[in-house]
Each structure stands twice: as C-alpha cells, then as structure tokens.
Amino acid sequence: MTSTDEELVARSIGGDADSFNQLVLRWERPIYALAYRTIGREEEARDVCQETFLRAFRALPGFRGQAKFSSWLYRIAINLCRDWVRRERRAATVQAPEGVDLMELAADAGPSESIEDLVARSDQVRAVERAVALLPEDQRAAIVLKEYHGLTFQEIADLLGCPLSTVKTRLYQGLTVLRRELAKTAAGPKGPALHPVGRIARTRRDETS
Amino acid sequence: MTDFMCRYPADRDRAIVSYLYGESLDWDPAERAAFEAHLPACDFCLGELAALEGVRVSLRGWSPPEPAGLTVSQPPAARGGPWWRDIPDIPAWAQVAAALLFLGVGLGMANLDVRYDANGLRVRTGWATGASLPARPFGSVSDVSAGTPWRADLTALELRLRADRGQPAKSVANPVSAVSRVNPASADAASAETLRRARSLIEESERRQQRELALRLAEVMRDLSAQRNADLAKIDRSIGAMQNNTGLEMLKQRETINNINSYLVRTSSQQRPQ
Numbered sequence: 001m002t003s004t005d006e007e008l009v010a011r012s013i014g015g016d017a018d019s020f021n022q023l024v025l026r027w028e029r030p031i032y033a034l035a036y037r038t039i040g041r042e043e044e045a046r047d048v049c050q051e052t053f054l055r056a057f058r059a060l061p062g063f064r065g066q067a068k069f070s071s072w073l074y075r076i077a078i079n080l081c082r083d084w085v086r087r088e089r090r091a092a093t094v095q096a097p098e099g100v101d102l103m104e105l106a107a108d109a110g111p112s113e114s115i116e117d118l119v120a121r122s123d124q125v126r127a128v129e130r131a132v133a134l135l136p137e138d139q140r141a142a143i144v145l146k147e148y149h150g151l152t153f154q155e156i157a158d159l160l161g162c163p164l165s166t167v168k169t170r171l172y173q174g175l176t177v178l179r180r181e182l183a184k185t186a187a188g189p190k191g192p193a194l195h196p197v198g199r200i201a202r203t204r205r206d207e208t209s
Numbered sequence: 210m211t212d213f214m215c216r217y218p219a220d221r222d223r224a225i226v227s228y229l230y231g232e233s234l235d236w237d238p239a240e241r242a243a244f245e246a247h248l249p250a251c252d253f254c255l256g257e258l259a260a261l262e263g264v265r266v267s268l269r270g271w272s273p274p275e276p277a278g279l280t281v282s283q284p285p286a287a288r289g290g291p292w293w294r295d296i297p298d299i300p301a302w303a304q305v306a307a308a309l310l311f312l313g314v315g316l317g318m319a320n321l322d323v324r325y326d327a328n329g330l331r332v333r334t335g336w337a338t339g340a341s342l343p344a345r346p347f348g349s350v351s352d353v354s355a356g357t358p359w360r361a362d363l364t365a366l367e368l369r370l371r372a373d374r375g376q377p378a379k380s381v382a383n384p385v386s387a388v389s390r391v392n393p394a395s396a397d398a399a400s401a402e403t404l405r406r407a408r409s410l411i412e413e414s415e416r417r418q419q420r421e422l423a424l425r426l427a428e429v430m431r432d433l434s435a436q437r438n439a440d441l442a443k444i445d446r447s448i449g450a451m452q453n454n455t456g457l458e459m460l461k462q463r464e465t466i467n468n469i470n471s472y473l474v475r476t477s478s479q480q481r482p483q
Contacts, residue, residue: 029276032273032276033272033273036273036274037273042273042274042276045273046276049276121270124267124270125270125271125272127267128267128268128270128271129271132268132271143268147265147268147269148268152232152234153227153230153232153235154235165220165223168222168223168226168227169222169223171226171230172222172223172225172226173222175226175229175264175265176261178264178267178268179260179264182264182267
C-alpha cells in the first residue's frame with residue numbers, strides 16, 4: 001500500500017532516509033515543472049528542484065504539518081524561483097530553439113500525428129512559452145500554480161502570501177496578457193474561436209452612435 | 210472600457226475567473242447567481258470566457274523538457290554508515306583481488322621476516338640484514354627477563370613438557386624463575402630433549418598454519434572465480450539487452466527518416482505549382 005505524504009514525512013522526521021527518498025521521487029517532477037515554467041531555464045530549474053528538496057530535508061524536523069507537505073514544498077520552490085529571478089534581475093527566459101528540429105519532432109510524434117501537425121504543435125508550444133515568459137512574476141506564478149498544479153485560489157493565496165481576491169485579479173490579468181500575446185502569433189489560442197473583442201466593441205459603439 | 214460594454218454591476222474580472230475555473234467555494238452564492246443570470250445576455254462576457262478558455266487549452270500543450278538525471282541524491286546528512294558505502298558497485302572478485310594485492314604489497318614493503326627456530330625468535334621488518342639483529346638463544350635468562358612477548362607461550366610450553374615428563378608444575382606465578390630453573394647452566398640430556406620437543410611442536414604448528422593458509426587461499430580463489438563467472442554472465446546479458454535496444458532504436462530512426470522524407474516530398478510537391 002502506498003504511504004501518504006504525511007506518513008512518509010513522519011517517518012522521515014524519525015530518521016528514515018528511505019521515506020524521504022520516496023517523497024523526493026513523488027514530488028521532484030512537479031517541483032521541477034513548477035520551477036521550469038516559472039524561470040524558463042532547464043538547468044536552473046533542475047538546480048531549484050534539488051535545492052528545494054535539500055532545504056526541505058534540513059527543515060523537516062521543524063515541519064509540524066500546519067500545511068500540506070506539497071504546499072510546503074511549493075512554497076520553498078517558489079521562494080527559490082523568486083530569489084533566482086531577483087538575482088538575475090530579469091524576467092524569465094525561455095530557451096526557444098532557433099529552428100525546428102524535424103528529427104526531434106518526429107521522434108516525439110504520436111502514432112496519428114503528421115509532420116505538419118507536429119510543426120504546428122511545436123509553434124504553438126513555443127508561442128505559449130514566449131507569452132508566459134512575458135508575464136510579470138506574480139501573474140506567472142498564479143497561472144502556473146492554477147493551470148499546471150491545480151491548486152485552489154486559497155492555496156495559491158497562502159503560498160504567495162496575498163489575499164484571495166488578489167489571486168483572482170492576477171489570474172485574470174495574466175490570462176488576458178496571454179490571450180493578447182497568443183493572438184499575435186499564427187498559432188493563436190486553440191479551442192473556441194478567439195472572441196473579436198475589438199469588433200464587438202466597435203459594433204456596439206456603431207450601434208449607439 | 211468594460212463599463213460601457215458590460216453592465217455587470219459587481220467585480221466582473223474576478224467573477225469571470227471564478228466562473229472560468231468553476232471554483233465556487235469562496236464565491237458568494239448570491240453573487241454567483243447574479244453573474245450566471247447576467248451571462249446569457251452579455252456577448253462580451255461570453256466571448257471573453259470562450260477566449261480565456263482557449264488560452265487555457267493552449268497552456269495545456271506546454272510541457273517542460275524531460276529533465277536529464279533529475280532524481281535528487283539523498284541529502285548528505287541522511288547518509289549513514291561508513292564512507293566506503295558510497296563507492297560504486299565493484300565486483301566482489303575485484304575487491305578481493307585488490308585486498309590481496311594491497312596485503313602483498315604491504316608485506317613486501319615491510320619485508321617482514323619471522324623466524325622461530327633453534328636460534329630463537331626473530332622478527333625482522335624493513336630492509337635490515339640479519340647480521341644487524343643478532344638472534345637471541347632460545348631460553349636464555351636474558352631473553353625472558355627482557356619481557357619478550359612470547360614469554361607466556363614459553364611458560365605454557367614448560368608446563369606441557371613437565372606434564373609429559375610427569376613433573377608437577379611448581380609455580381606459574383613467576384615464569385621468569387620457572388624458566389630459569391628449566392635452563393640451568395649445565396644443560397643435560399633432559400634439556401636437549403626439551404629443545405627437540407619444542408622444535409617439533411613449532412614445526413607442527415607451522416605446518417598447521419600453512420595448511421590453513423592454503424585452505425583459505427583455495428576458498429578465496431574459488432569464490433573469486435565463481436563471482437567472476439557470475440559477473441561475466443551479467444555483462445553478457447547487459448550487452449545482449451543493449452544490442453536489442455540498439456536494434457529497436459535503429460528501427461525507430463528509420464521510421465522517423467521515412468516520415469521526414471514523406472513530409473519533405475509532400476512539402477516540395479505543394480510548393481512546385483507555385
């Protein structure tokens with residue numbers, strides 16, 4: 001039977017190194033993904049991930065279960081990402097390749113995907129990376145935590161240390177920026193057609209005039 | 210700008226976000242009902258919701274690159290046990306060979322020479338010649354009184370010889386005096402016999418030790434050989450698995466190249482009419 005985080009944490013505090021290793025195996029990928037999407041660099045994201053677990057291990061005896069273990073880890077990782085961004089004094093960067101590597105793309109292909117689909121998908125992903133990198137740090141963190149880690153508004157508010165209403169505002173502003181940036185690219189947002197806000201506004205103005 | 214496009218009276222942006230994510234725990238029910246009543250009549254809100262949902266769909270396609278060697282090593286403080294546990298896997302036969310080599314080199318460097326014969330016990334280390342360390346005659350008083358480390362052995366030997374000869378051991382409290390009594394200045398036939406017995410006991414002991422050493426060496430060689438065979442079999446299996454993987458990789462690469470070729474052919478045929 002799989003142990004819960006709480007059980008593994010309790011055993012780790014008792015000196016069982018294997019339990020802590022299980023926690024690492026369970027959470028290293030989400031933490032790495034959070035770091036990568038926040039700072040946009042693979043190597044640094046890996047460093048942040050490792051540092052997160054080292055700090056967690058050192059601070060484990062002081063962990064009293066006042067929050068979920070995952071939330072605690074997220075908080076450490078987000079603080080490290082913030083430190084990194086401030087230290088570098090720049091926005092998150094995205095390592096977008098210069099050209100499309102067909103070999104690499106084809107190797108990632110699903111069974112029913114054509115090369116055209118793959119190229120389009122790759123363009124879409126790069127557009128998203130670039131757009132996310134443009135977001136201010138707070139908006140980016142809120143969107144990453146909500147979209148990719150499924151945290152509730154309240155959990156995000158606790159992690160980022162801000163009111164819940166601020167989280168919603170950041171999400172709205174971040175999504176709006178992404179919508180604008182993605183609309184500039186050929187890829188554009190998928191799903192329902194992008195609503196032509198400008199056209200509606202113009203139409204309504206025309207109707208009223 | 211939104212004021213004249215959307216007439217929703219409350220905080221519209223936050224309402225849009227709450228509605229978009231379907232998270233209503235913190236959303237006042239009355240406010241939620243009001244927004245849901247407003248929505249069907251507001252093209253602007255409907256459009257924005259659809260567009261933001263489209264952004265979310267785009268976001269889902271973004272995955273971080275697969276990290277190489279991500280697994281964090283166990284924190285240093287958690288490591289228990291001696292430092293040599295951190296040494297990577299080395300076959301047992303190689304470890305035994307290394308230990309024997311180390312032992313041999315060590316003994317060779319020390320040039321250890323142990324002799325225990327009629328001329329007395331000689332332990333010589335380093336490259337000193339035998340002449341520089343004169344042997345002490347066996348059983349001499351000076352030997353015993355000098356506190357040689359084999360004094361207890363000598364006492365035990367004396368007791369055993371006395372027992373063989375049917376003489377009671379008078380005292381073992383003072384081995385120095387006891388040994389002195391065994392070796393009077395005027396050595397007679399009894400002392401010669403004693404010397405002979407001592408030599409034979411020592412030779413027997415040496416033979417026994419040689420037999421044990423040979424046995425141990427044979428065991429080590431047998432274990433070493435078995436471990437080496439097991440390691441070779443393991444390496445063979447690994448090589449076989451690698452060859453299989455390489456074959457699969459080649460097939461995959463070939464398939465990939467075929468895909469690219471067909472893509473390039475299609476692309477060029479599409480461009481040709483222009």
